[in-house]
Amino acid sequence: MVQSFLPACMRIRHYVLDWLSSTEGSGRKLPSSREIAARFNVSQPTVVKALQELIREGFLINLPRVGIFSNPDRVGSRKKLWGIVLGDGRWSYLTGEAVMVIFRMTENLMRRDSRYRLKVITMGETMDEEEGWPELSMLSGIFWWIPEDEMLPAIGKLAKTVPVVVVGKQCDEVPCFCRDYNEENYRIASRMLADGCRRLVLVKPDMEVEAAIAGVERACREANADFPEGCVLGNDSASLRDLERMVGLGMTPDGIIFNVPPQEYIPMLNENPAFADAVFYCDAAHITGEWKFRGYTGGVDYEEIAPFLADCLEHPHDKKCMKQIVPFHLEHV
Template sequence: MISANSRKRDSARMQVRRYVMDLLWQHAGEAYHLPSNKELADELGIARSTAQLELKLLIEEGYLTAKHGVGTFTVPSKMQQFRAPLIGILNGDGKTIYEPFYIVSLKSHTATELAKQPALIQEIRLFSERENDLATELRGIDCNALVCFNVSSAMEPVLRETRKFRPVITVDMRIDGIPSVELDRREKGRALGRALLAENRTNVLFIQSERYRATTFLGVRDVFTEAGHTLPDECFLLNTTEGLSELLESGFHPQAVAPSLETFEEAAQILREHDIDLNEKCRLATFMFKPRKMQEPVLLFDFPFEEFGRQTAKVVSRLLENPDQEAEHIVFKHNYKTTVV
């Protein structure tokens, strides 16, 4: 088991590494003289031994060089790669360790498109707890722009404060006063609805999040209503399979089911146990991926991760040119492709 003291040392060492990397970026092409180990430890509020340990590692990695009797310096040749703009990537409150498929894919595609500008990408890790301290910590991190994912309501005031000092962009959600890039999720639902009607599947069950119900589900309902079909609220289970068996035992026979990734395999198993034919009579549908254990065919829609990245990169580019421009909120559509896999 990893001890609490070990975790604390790791976070302190990361502060030293971030400090040195910021120097590399700020003083590109220079052999910058670092403060003494004691001065650096005092400035960061960490133990001197911890600072020495990380600085030794950075010397071994070639980022720093130690000159006997003179001090520690950054290595100029290591700085040439830091000529491009530096973009910070922040997930949630900066303390997330484990990330699901959706966030990993969204972040990686966005970071890839940003790096093509070209730009350097910095994964932001935060250690503060209170709102004011988080804002101060973010302000102290060197980057030209901050791109944020999975933002909680508690982080919104922190990002508004941060935007006073550098461009901030949110991806896949909108915060008033902050530039954002979003997908038209209601149109996404319309694409799903059209695909289901094309296969004459009108008895549909959804096991999804509240956000899905307020966006994608309404898009499906739009298409069904236009075609003369009803889509009652009872066919939506809020991201849980609880109640699914009862629904099936009441005589409901779905022709299609759109479960979340979290409930996909469990929902499929419950459907099998109630003798629902998942090969022909009932089709499972997703915008993410087909789980490996899933033997029956799945209706798979391509999700526009790459377009999220391209749209975000365009907004970041405009903000770097004009940081004071008014917040723009991009809502883009996608031409979905479907396959049965």
């Protein structure tokens, strides 16, 4: 069992509010306190405390010897409640890319029905090896941005009861939209080589590393250019030192492909005259005004895939809701 970072009362509150959001206006009977206690592995007094707060706030109505019901006057009518989960569910920051894809997808989804509601999930929810996340089962569907690898089996189980769409990570058990780093880097490296570069360096992504490297290798083989193992760097201080050593040995790269945000490298690239003629590739979302950027940019067209993401949440059994490669565009700037 992975323990929650939120108090039990707060987790139960999230669960009940999500349950209420799925009601259609008429009073519905809440599961018993015993059932809820078993679901969350807590005592019944803890459940009663959480429910009493919701009764005082008017979300629930207690009918003695009958049960606890939703209050239609307080809850209203909501057709669907969609969840958004980032990474492991505990992210405290958003990348530019994450903001863009979430905005595009949710904008498309919310335009479809004014009664739709969104909930950003911060993992107060527990994860049980057998049951997954009990609170998430109350949602109408879940959009999951780049989940951790160890979470994928549990996500597959969850998807049997709740529609789940994964973006940014390959997942065999649920619909997923992911980048093809092999093909993307092949196109980028081929363009650089065709424009005269002969010494390329790749700053590898955090995932799909082998595919990313293979794309550059393929382009170099076709152009009869070398791409030795030492030309693959990471986004860390050790890799910065490796790049400095290349410059010191007179082996300055004339093309660098960034598959990650390049902030750690920018001071060196701006200040070292050895890079005056070098060109770079970086996703447009990661290029900032502090960088004297020249070369190629591009990225994923999330506006194009937003309708498909929304379709997969609304119609999870549609045949088109399978693994899809996210469209990629490349341009010189």
